[in-house]
Amino acid sequence: xxxxxxxxxxxxxxxxxxxxxxxxxxxxxxxxxxxxxxxxxxxxxxxxxxxxxxxxxxxxxxxxxxxxxxxxxxxxxxxxxxxxxxxxxxxxxxxxxxxxxxxxxxxxxxxxxxxxxxxxxxxxxxxxxxxxxxxxxxxxxxxxxxxxxxxxxxxxxxxxxxxxxxxxxxxxxxxxxxxxxxxxxxxxxxxxxxxxxxxxxxxxxxxxxxxxxxxxxxxxxxxxxxxxxxxxxxxxxxxxxxxxxxxxxxxxxxxxxxxxxxxxxxxxxxxxxxxxxxxxxxxxxxxxxxxxxxxxxxxxxxxxxxxxxxxxxxxxxxxxxxxxxxxxxxxxxxxxxxxxxxxxxxxxxxxxxxxxxxxxxxxxxxxxxxxxxxxxxxxxxxxxxxxxxxxxxxxxxxxxxxxxxxxxxxxxxxxxxxxxxxxxxxxx
Amino acid sequence: xxxxxxxxxxxxxxxxxxxxxxxxxxxxxxxxxxxxxxxxxxxxxxxxxxxxxxxxxxxxxxxxxxxxxxxxxxxxxxxxxxxxxxxxxxxxxxxxxxxxxxxxxxxxxxxxxxxxxxxxxxxxxxxxxxxxxxxxxxxxxxxxxxxxxxxxxxxxxxxxxxxxxxxxxxxxxxxxxxxxxxxxxxxxxxxxxxxxxxxxxxxxxxxxxxxxxxxxxxxxxxxxxxxxxxxxxxxxxxxxxxxxxxxxxxxxxxxxxxxxxxxxxxxxxxxxxxxxxxxxxxxxxxxxxxxxxxxxxxxxxxxxxxxxxxxxxxxxxxxxxxxxxxxxxxxxxxxxxxxxxxxxxxxxxx
Numbered sequence: 001x002x003x004x005x006x007x008x009x010x011x012x013x014x015x016x017x018x019x020x021x022x023x024x025x026x027x028x029x030x031x032x033x034x035x036x037x038x039x040x041x042x043x044x045x046x047x048x049x050x051x052x053x054x055x056x057x058x059x060x061x062x063x064x065x066x067x068x069x070x071x072x073x074x075x076x077x078x079x080x081x082x083x084x085x086x087x088x089x090x091x092x093x094x095x096x097x098x099x100x101x102x103x104x105x106x107x108x109x110x111x112x113x114x115x116x117x118x119x120x121x122x123x124x125x126x127x128x129x130x131x132x133x134x135x136x137x138x139x140x141x142x143x144x145x146x147x148x149x150x151x152x153x154x155x156x157x158x159x160x161x162x163x164x165x166x167x168x169x170x171x172x173x174x175x176x177x178x179x180x181x182x183x184x185x186x187x188x189x190x191x192x193x194x195x196x197x198x199x200x201x202x203x204x205x206x207x208x209x210x211x212x213x214x215x216x217x218x219x220x221x222x223x224x225x226x227x228x229x230x231x232x233x234x235x236x237x238x239x240x241x242x243x244x245x246x247x248x249x250x251x252x253x254x255x256x257x258x259x260x261x262x263x264x265x266x267x268x269x270x271x272x273x274x275x276x277x278x279x280x281x282x283x284x285x286x287x288x289x290x291x292x293x294x295x296x297x298x299x300x301x302x303x304x305x306x307x308x309x310x311x312x313x314x315x316x317x318x319x320x321x322x323x324x325x326x327x328x329x330x331x332x333x334x335x336x337x338x339x340x341x342x343x344x345x346x347x348x349x350x351x352x353x354x355x356x357x358x359x360x361x362x363x364x365x366x367x368x369x370x371x372x373x374x375x376x377x378x379x380x381x382x383x384x385x386x387x388x389x390x391x392x393x394x395x396x397x398x399x400x401x402x403x404x405x406x407x408x409x410x411x412x413x414x415x416x417x418x419x420x421x422x423x424x425x426x427x428x
Numbered sequence: 429x430x431x432x433x434x435x436x437x438x439x440x441x442x443x444x445x446x447x448x449x450x451x452x453x454x455x456x457x458x459x460x461x462x463x464x465x466x467x468x469x470x471x472x473x474x475x476x477x478x479x480x481x482x483x484x485x486x487x488x489x490x491x492x493x494x495x496x497x498x499x500x501x502x503x504x505x506x507x508x509x510x511x512x513x514x515x516x517x518x519x520x521x522x523x524x525x526x527x528x529x530x531x532x533x534x535x536x537x538x539x540x541x542x543x544x545x546x547x548x549x550x551x552x553x554x555x556x557x558x559x560x561x562x563x564x565x566x567x568x569x570x571x572x573x574x575x576x577x578x579x580x581x582x583x584x585x586x587x588x589x590x591x592x593x594x595x596x597x598x599x600x601x602x603x604x605x606x607x608x609x610x611x612x613x614x615x616x617x618x619x620x621x622x623x624x625x626x627x628x629x630x631x632x633x634x635x636x637x638x639x640x641x642x643x644x645x646x647x648x649x650x651x652x653x654x655x656x657x658x659x660x661x662x663x664x665x666x667x668x669x670x671x672x673x674x675x676x677x678x679x680x681x682x683x684x685x686x687x688x689x690x691x692x693x694x695x696x697x698x699x700x701x702x703x704x705x706x707x708x709x710x711x712x713x714x715x716x717x718x719x720x721x722x723x724x725x726x727x728x729x730x731x732x733x734x735x736x737x738x739x740x741x742x743x744x745x746x747x748x749x750x751x752x753x754x755x756x757x758x759x760x761x762x763x764x765x766x767x768x769x770x771x772x773x774x775x776x777x778x
Contacts, residue, residue, distance in 0.1 A: 060726045104725045109681045111721070113674055114485045118722055121482035135592070135678055142596055142675040146480075164596045203582050203590030205678060230582065230590055233680065 052088065052360070053099040054079075054350060055119040056129030056151075057112065057140070060104035063233075063260045066289045067339055068107075068132050071155060073332050074343030075100055075129065081317050081327075082351065090354045098347075101125060109135040116143040125149070126362045127350055130169070133258075134158030134176070134206035141169040150366040152349045154342030158209045162387040170349065170369055170388045172306075172342045172379065176206050176282075177213025179304050180254055182394045183280045184217050186302075186409035187252045190420040194251035194277055198227035200241050200265075202257035207233075210256040210282050226250050233257075238264050242274045251277045251421075259284025266294040266301060270425055277421030278302060286397050286405060288334045299401050300422040304394040307338035307379055308413055309405075315378045317348065324378035335405075338379075345379035352382075439754070449755040459620055459703075467613040474602055484601050488673065490714050491608035495666040496687070497694035497706035498615055499659040504692065505700030506619075506628065507655045508635025509559065512688055513570030516554075516577045517660040519682035521547050521667030526593040526677050527586055536599060540668050547664030548657055550577075555656040559649055562638070578683040592678025595671055604673040608666065612707070615662045620703045631655055635701070690717075697739045699746030708747055 054075075059068035079098045082088060087097045101123050103115045112131060119125045120143070128144050130137050130153020137156030144151035145166045157173040187194050197218060201211035208230070218225050226248040229241045238261065245253055253276045255265050262281035269279065278300075284290055285303035311321050318324040324344060328336040352375050353368035354360065374383040385391055396409035400419055408418040455462060470491070478484055496514065504510040524546040528539035558569040581587045588594075622628040630651050633641040642648050671677035690713065698709025716735055720728045743750045 061729065102725070103722065104728065106729070108686075109676060109678065110674065110684060110687070114482065114489060114718065115721065117482035117485045118718075122722075135676070135680070138594055138676040139674050145596075146601075158591075160591070160594050164594060166596070201590075203679065205591045208589060208591040232579075232582070 050087075050094070050096055051099050052090075052096045052127065052350075052354065053101060053123065053125050054127050054129050054347070055101040055103075055123055055125035056153075057103040057105040057115045057119075057131045057136070058129075058155075059107040059132045059136075060102070062106040062108075064107045064132055064258060066259055066287065067155075067284060070287075070337065070339040071132060071343040071346075072102060073328065074336065074340040075102070075347055077327055077331060078317055078344050078347040082347075085317075088351050088354050090360055091357045092360050094360075096354070098351075100129070102129070105131055105136055107131075107133050107136055109139055112136045112139040113143055116140050117147075120147050120149060127365065128152070129346060130154065130156055130171075132156070133204065134161060134209070135204055137161055137169075138205065141166055144168045148366075149362050150350075150353075150369060152346045152369065154339065154346045156206070158205045160205065160209065162389050166388070167370070168366060170384050170390075172345050172349070172382065172390050173338075174306050174392045174394055175213075175389055176209035177216070178394055179210045179282045180214035180256070180280075181217050182396050182409055183254065183278075183302060183304060184214065184221065184223070184252075186396050186418060187278050187420075188221060188223070189409075190278075190418065192277075192421075194223065196224045196226045196248070196250045197252040197254060198245040198248065198250035198276075199225065199229070199254050199256065200227070200238065200245070201230050201255075202233045202261060203230050204233050204258075207256040207258075207282065211254075214254055214256070223252070231261075233261075236260075236264060237268075239268050239272060242268055242272055245276065246272065246274045253279040255279070255281040255285075257281060257283065259287060259290055262290055262301075262303075263293045266290075266297040270297045273425050275422070275424045278418075279422065280304070280396070286337050286399075291399060291405075296401070296428065298399050299428070300399065300419055302396055302398045302408070302418075305338040305397055305407075306392050306394055307341040308395055308407055309335070309337070309341075310407060310415060311380065311413075313378055313380050314376045315344075315348070316376075317344075317351075318378055321378045341377075341379040345377040345382050348375070348377045348379075349382060445755050445757045448751060452752065452755050460617075463613065463616050463620060466616075467609070470609045470613070471606070474605060479602050480600070484605055486714075486718055488601065488605045488608050490711050491605075491612045492666055492670065492673075493691060493694060493714050494707040494710035495608065495612050495615055495662055496691040497698070497710040498612070498619060498703070499662040499666075500691050501695045501700055501702075501706045502619060502631075502655050502659040503652075505695055505702070505706070506623070506635065507631045507652060508638075509562075509652065509656075510567050510692070511570040511656075511659075512567050512692075513572075513574040514659065514663050514691065515683050515685070515688045516570075516574045517547050517551060517663035518667030518670070518684075518687075519577060519581065519679070520550050521664030522671040522677050522682045523581060523587050523593070524664075525668040526595055526671040529672065530593060530595055531586070536603075536672065540665065543664055543668035544661060547660050547667075551657045551660030551664075552653065555653040555660075556649070559652040559656060574683055574685070574688065578679045581682070582679045588678070590679060592676060592681070593671065595675050595677065598672040598675055601673075604669055607669050611662060611665050611669075616703055616707065618658070623703065627651065627654070632701070693736050695746075697736070697743070697746055699748030699750075699752075702746075702748045705746050705748040712747070 058072055079100055083097045087095045089095050105111045105115055126149055128149050128151035130151050131140050132155035134156045137153055145168045150168050152170045154172040157176040159175040159177055199211050199214055201207050227244045262285040280302035285301055291298045313321050353365045356368045357364040374381040395407055397405055398408045398418055400406050406415045408414050500514050521543040524543035525539045528534040528542050554573055561569050582590050630646050634648050638648055694709035694713045695706040699705025720731045724731055
């Protein structure tokens, strides 16, 4: 019986002591941190010496790691080739090798700010590679603006990124509100003409922007929006929402989400026998890893792309688009998609700017990117509008049982006609 | 409590228990001064030139996490009610401020007042309901609150729905540095003060044996709700500033489930039921996280998990608790194997 009382007395003193110790800890730690910060005040420019360092974060782990890898590999392959061919002959008369520092943000928007601050202050990086996903890009772009460092990104497509008056951010993807436009146009050009559409949207910034763009587009057509549901990004079950799609008899299905949910969609459509005339996932549905996961369940599914893999744009590093495709296939054992090509164009945007400035400073490089005439990369011609977004529209591709992934819209660049409507599951 | 023979041998030669015990007593006797000194030292870096950049961000985040961990400990450590829903207060504070600043063009200080009111109303309503539960029922209920409010936020237009709120035109980083530091110092002072009051003793009595506390005539629901609202107040203040600090707030960031686990781990690693423990745990764990994120790219979650597991296994009482137990060892032997009393310490309390 005595013990609790002793315990309480001890605790009482203990708490007093602990309070003091806490203050001591606060004092010591704050002091240490304050001291260590004094040494990094005016970090050398990423352009000092013979090396220019490009730095950023990427989704190297977590749900979007498959997509993050596409960027990382494209960055690294392009940088390696540039260095192997002698480096970048900058406009200031010097030749530089390129280096890359890439952190992992796990697609977590709360990590973005400190990662980019660390890259700028401790690594001394002046030229920033954007992260993947709009929610991570938004705080990262704010850090770029605060520190006046140009950021070029190929992984954030929300229009909000470019509507903040931020002059330091440049995006290589068409904004998210354009993702569904070509798909809806394509569906309306088919026979029988679809009458209804369902939207299932993940609750992220990008996917919501995509869904909003789709709703605006639908309002301009005769399509009836029969299902419009948002689901949490953490979910691994779309069955309830797919049940709604089936019950409402939607002709066209649009999934505004990333690769994980595209995989869930394809498999659960099959297991629940959800039949629609066309289904498209906005991100990750055109990757080899998507098709590898879902097998034949992925047949007939559409996806948007800002890049036609069959095109052959000239590129100063690879020669042309097909050389880039071959390089990625040979060295990384997968077929690149538009994320890869956008990654290459991110590096080339910086290289083009470095070549055209008289003095290698972040402001001069930012101005050179902004004012650049269109230049050719494996991704196509690159130039940016006043808000920092590339002028591009989406193409539509479809997984076809034979011969596989095909560009199906617009007809001017189509490899084959869309297989429309998708056959019912009972007929496959 | 005995410590590991291997480590204790080395530790004894460097810091004998008796000396550590005296150090604890010294800190206890000068707790207010130490908090004041900590506040002064914390305020110094900007004076000496640290006014922006990475270190300012990291220190601001350290203060932020210390606020969150100490707030959790008011209910989880001092009162014995482990909550998994504290981030609900954080998110509500964040969204209230974001809406007031962005949509109503209210100034930051006034928006913070609005955020505090919103959080306290929310905490009062929920506290009266969930604090009737105990143990894992309480833990699950608080988790439910967090998930529910996240879902509600996701579906409201005023919060920006799933897309969240973008807050680009915000005060400079130094404002948030001092804001988080000030809130932390005030919170430490409040908790330190309360631990010496009847209110604090009753919270501890609830933790140790709520049935007996009730039998002694205390309205435990009142005290638990008051502690819950106090935790909500400081968590909401932190959340209110965080949205602007981060320039972006969406349901995933505002009601960050991973942070909810992190702040509990911080309190456990530092030592629950103490004033210093959660703060030390927050500073220590956040330092580890920052180091691992930049040095072991792609392995940060694995290494973080290992660090937490090792700490919990090796130091189940946390840093402060383990050191305190070690310092008390000699008392046990000096008193002939009897449990140490703290008559002298009680005297110094008065």
